[in-house]
Amino acid sequence: MPLQVSDYSWQQTKTAVFLSLPLKGVCVRDTDVFCTENYLKVNFPPFLFEAFLYAPIDDESSKAKIGNDTIVFTLYKKEAAMWETLSVTGVDKETMQRIREKSILQAQERAKEATEAKAAAKREDQKYALSVMMKIEEEERKKIEDMKENERIKATKELEAWKEYQRKAEEHKKIQREEKLCQKEKQIKEERKKLKYKSLTRNSASRNLAPKGRNSENIFTEKLKEDSIPAPRSVGSIKINFTPRVFPTALRESQVAEEEEWLHKQAEARRAMNTDIAELCDLKEEEKNPEWLKDKGNKLFATENYLAAINAYNLAIRLNNKMPLLYLNRAACHLKLKNLHKAIEDSSKALELLMPPVTDNANARMKAHVRRGTAFCQLELYVEGLQDYEAALKIDPSNKIVQIDAEKIRNVIQGTELKS
Template structure:
């Protein structure tokens, strides 16, 4: 419980109230100060000082000074008059309610001030963005104008020359179809006649002349493009990364180690004869590994069988048992769900397999922490086969555990 500081001193003038609070040996860096128009507070370690002021003060003109021995409040009065007391004279309960109200008002005022600062800052940011956009637009327009002027200056001489040397219209003026003249533009100088002669030599072989008609240029049309198909073949790889991003030596070392591990657990698909690479043989091989306690070898045998035939439910059931023994409960539940999807329609001949999958999935869910779902699974399995005492015992055990957990939560 904090110690209330009562040995403080205060004095006043017409405009200020000065309060001196001793620190009692506490460092000034540990002092926490709160100031509002009608309430001030100072707390440091186990000491506490507060005052609900008799009259309001101007917070913006007030200040607090921390020295090595005391905290000094210099509070600016809103009105220039003498205070009879420092604090209001109210009962303890009313004083507490007033204090809480003043603190809440100050917090609301502070939040509103922060919101106004944020909005003002956001508005300034928007104005700055608009100004920057305007500056960038002016800069781009200036660059575009310079580019257009340079382009006009560069092409001006060429266009002027082109207007001077361009012939008017090529027409016939005689009965001879191969003899035609070019009417010169009146604006062309005599010195440009040689240019017209050159143009005449160029266009004459590629023009067909019709009497009293304009010459039409005959340009051969290109043939359509031929279609073709491009075939792309990729090199087979054991890793998903492309060869340009891989490290061949490290990959070969990894594959070699994996092969050694598979061979050490008693199963290697490369060691099987062609007649042994069938799902039934691999299922029996996996069952042998299960009986011998070689669960990794069983998982490898069942997995290779699934690669050859992914619709054989016995392989998924066997692999789920191996995963359960290896405490891979999530993979066990997945294999049980896949096997149940394959065991359709639900008939009497696959009842035992369905009960095995449902009960094993329920036990895997219990290991994963889903006790309620586990109980639901085991209840379904027990309804399918009420004579199975093992499922009944496990179900009762899980229900007792669930009830104990609920009792603990209620406590």
């Protein structure tokens, strides 16, 4: 049974009421204060204080201070007026219960409104945060798209520059070959003139040495008859030595100058080792070998561990940047990871190192053209992709897979032109 507290003091002004409620040992943790515009309740077990206020108050701005065995209330009046008493007098129990229930309903409605307002504010905050995030993501996406477009333009310009460089190099080599052919033709003509001159001088000498008289003529005819009878052939074996050839093609069908240049480049590539790398001190001896690293990258590629394969090829290229197969294999990894611009760069570098074109590097050149063409097509640069596929077909015209892919690209290009 709670103990009703009747010992309190209060003062007032026209706008506020100051209520002092002494409670021994009162603390914030154990005290429950309930206040509405017409009702004030303090529950500090075993003490209970209730006040049915004389007039309405502003319960939202009113305050309570707990400490020093006392609760001090500052209650702000809704209407400026002096009260006759703190609590209304002559109230029966039914009225008191009605006021209590009404106060509880008001408190519940206010709590509900506050919860809804808080939820609405939270939704607005979330909506605003979502709009801000969408805006940031849109800006980021636009930034990435711009970067991709810039990269594509840059790659296209570099590719055009590389093509122009290749065209000029081919023209220069063609001019050099034509000059060599002209020089050989001149030498042949001069040798023919010399032979013709020698034959003329011999004929003139034979005419001057022609014999006079019948006797001398008979002597020479007899000698000629004797000389015209050949001696019997001697039996024996002839040993034939063939010139050693590195390339499988016959000498008459081979491009000797280009093949010698290719062999020279391969020998230089095997000797070109860069040992001034800080990471080499932590590697084993076999890990410092580009060929070992290439085989390691190939095994990682076979297990679909493309990032690790790229790392192996990267270190091998740092050790030796003259081996075309390292760039060619790394281009395949970039294709799998959709790093299309890097795949184009590596394929182009491989083609640059695979010059001059000879039978020994034909398969590698065909693969480089196919991989670069694939990257172009995935970037929707179908014309450039078709050019690489046609270059691959010139190297290997009987490759059915490349023929089918090239035909698909032609159909895509034709379809695009029809739509436009």
